[in-house]
Amino acid sequence: MxxxxxxxxxxxxxxxxxxxxxxxxxxxxxxxxxxxxxxxxxxxxxxxxxxxxxxxxxxxxxxxxxxxxxxxxxxxxxxxxxxxxxxxxxxxxxxxxxxxxxxxxxxxxxxxxxxxxxxxxxxxxATMRADEVPGMTEHAATIWTTDAMLDLRRQLADSVTRAKGGRTERVLFLVPPNNKCSGPLYEMVFMLDTYLRRERVRSNFDLSWTTYETGYIQAFGPRLHEYTAGEFERRGIKHYNSMVVQSISSDHVRYANGTQLPFDLLISFPPYAAxxxxxxxxxxxxxxxxxxxxxxxxxxxxxxxxxxxxxxxxxxxxxxxxxxxxxxxxxxxxxxxxxxxxxxxDPVSMCVMEQFDRATFAQVPLELTGNADSPVRVRPGSAADYRLGTGKIWRLGKKLLGAYLPWRFRAARPFHAGLPWKAMDLGLRIMSRLLATPDRSQK
Ligand SMILES: Cc1cc2nc3c(=O)[nH]c(=O)nc-3n(C[C@H](O)[C@H](O)[C@H](O)COP(=O)(O)OP(=O)(O)OC[C@H]3O[C@@H](n4cnc5c(N)ncnc54)[C@H](O)[C@@H]3O)c2cc1C
Missing domain, CATH: 3.50.50.60 (FAD/NAD(P)-binding domain)
Structure with missing residues (x-):
């Protein structure tokens, strides 16, 4: 009834x-x-x-x-x-x-x-589709599940041990087409660079970065590309964009443009599917x-x-x-x-990219383009809101978010609500105004 x-x-x-x-x-x-x-x-x-x-x-x-x-x-x-x-x-x-x-x-x-x-x-x-790239499942360490991250920990430890024994270790990073969130792999390469310097073995590592993207962290526009390219240079990491993987064997990656790059350890973030x-x-x-x-x-x-x-x-x-x-x-x-x-x-992305010695904050207003190869772009006319900041202080922002969110969910409360969010939001806005610069290339 x-x-x-x-x-x-x-x-x-x-x-x-x-x-x-x-x-x-x-x-x-x-x-x-x-x-x-x-x-x-x-x-x-x-x-x-x-x-x-x-x-x-x-x-x-x-x-x-x-x-x-x-x-x-x-x-x-x-x-x-x-x-x-x-x-x-x-x-x-x-x-x-x-x-x-x-x-x-x-x-x-x-x-x-x-x-x-x-x-x-x-x-x-979403889930990962490593099997879409021939050889990825067999030969690449990937980032996605906690088990994959633990496996990467073991492989990195082996690499560091070999490097400490005097060998030169080649670590190659790879973002394949259809990966929809490349940012975390950029975090991994910069974190690894800092970690190896702290372990005093960086000189025995040859780090290289390859991505199918036409610009680094392509979805977030030209400022992120320029910043990231500069960071690769500063850290002595070889870097290549527009490199579409074709296949992976046990010791090298073959790309669609004919290039082959060797590795001892390959780290990738696989293609995405629902x-x-x-x-x-x-x-x-x-x-x-x-x-x-x-x-x-x-x-x-x-x-x-x-x-x-x-x-x-x-x-x-x-x-x-x-x-x-x-x-x-x-x-x-x-x-x-x-x-x-x-x-x-309203798709305004905010992210903080960890690098261990610093972190980089980006706020990026996005819009859809309708073009499958480059489906989003930075919203034209959004110069004041397209903001970028980098430094040690942003690591604090990442730590605060890492504590705030699990605390909210443990209490079954939404991330974006109530007084605590107002305080976090205000803090982020103040940090963003004071410590992140707007895009000065747009008029
Ligand atoms: C290494 C890494 C670092 C990242 N860093 C950042 C970052 O710094 N900032 C950022 O904004 N984003 C980051 N991301 C991306 C972010 O984690 C994802 O965008 C986010 O998890 C998406 O949330 P979601 O709820 O859509 O999916 P998920 O968080 O994946 O949640 C989906 C849930 O549904 C469950 N599920 C799946 N299928 C079924 C089913 N059929 N029936 C019942 N349950 C099901 C899953 O078990 C899971 O619990 C990162 C991702 C990774 C892998």
Missing amino acids: RIIVILPMAGPEWARKVLMGAAANVLILGGGFAGIESATYLRRQLPDAQLTVVSDRDYFLFKPNSIYIPFGLDPERLKVQLPRALKKKNIRLVSGYAREVDPERKRVRGTNLDLQYDYLVVATG AIAYPGLPADERGFIKANLTTRQVSGLDDVFVAGDAGDFPVKQAFLAFLQADAAGEQIAARILGQEPRLGF
Whole structure:
């Protein structure tokens, strides 16, 4: 039997939130950045809605700080246990693996799953496709999972031991086409350079960088390219862009332009694809779900939204995943409450690139180009907001973010909300105004 409630369209906001929200059933697939941010954002807006997160693991992983694992960090320190956290805000956690969305019947099915929804947020992220590059699975160390990072730690330790024994070690870095988040590999090469200097073995290492990109950290525009090229020069790292990998053997990489580069250790960030391609949802050729840029509503489906790496926004980043999750959560809450949404996804990326001896901050307003080879560009006319800063102080920014986010998620609170976020945001803005410069090349 269904009870029909007359819902108040006017009256105190809290009353509407409680009464109208209580009737809603929102299902969120994925327990990563986008999934937990959507769920906790929705909880703030809808105190009594039925919110369910489906996750194939019982912890949230703070992936950006997994760059420290090869240099000694214990992966356990990057985990937030979801059952304890979500219980605090009465968000149900279902353990299972989603495989199929049936938009007509409003159901999600999968391993251990058959769930109904009124609104759905898909936030199941991306996966790596090392097998798309011949030889990568067999011959390259990769960065993505914590296990891969631990394996890289072992391989680096072996390299350092050989170098200390007097050998020259050749370490080659490789970004292949279809990698959608090259930044972390740039962090790894600069961190490794600093680490080797501290270990006093840098002179026995020959470091080289290759990327398919036409500019370094191409998605973030010419300023990042210039800065990064200068950093390679300063550190004595050979660097090449527009190098498309063709195949990898046990000791060299062959590129499409005929170049071959030898290595003792190859470190790569593989091509991306959606973690799961859902039959029933519109997607591009790599399984990324097509959605309206601003609202994150999945194309052609009124009550399905996508946030984070699972969606078709071409740059995959945790910071952008948060912005998308907030936009999706806001759209759903506004629909349920009969209000106008107060925010949409505005792709302004923010990142801090670790280098161990310093860090580099970038704020980059992006726009889509419609061109598959270079799908985003820095927004024209955004000189004042396209900001770059570098120095030791930015390492503090990275550390603060690394502490703030797990703290918020442990309390089942969204990243971008409340007084703590206002304080973080203000701090970042002040640092950005004082310590990062705008783009002076644009008029
Ligand atoms: C080494 C590294 C460093 C990075 N550094 C940065 C950085 O400094 N700054 C930055 O902004 N970004 C960074 N990123 C990118 C960032 O981590 C991703 O963009 C972010 O994790 C995307 O969040 P998400 O929620 O979309 O996906 P994820 O965080 O991958 O979460 C997806 C979740 O869904 C679960 N899942 C998958 N499939 C299913 C299924 N079928 N059913 C149920 N559950 C499922 C997964 O287990 C996972 O918990 C880095 C990435 C890496 C690998």
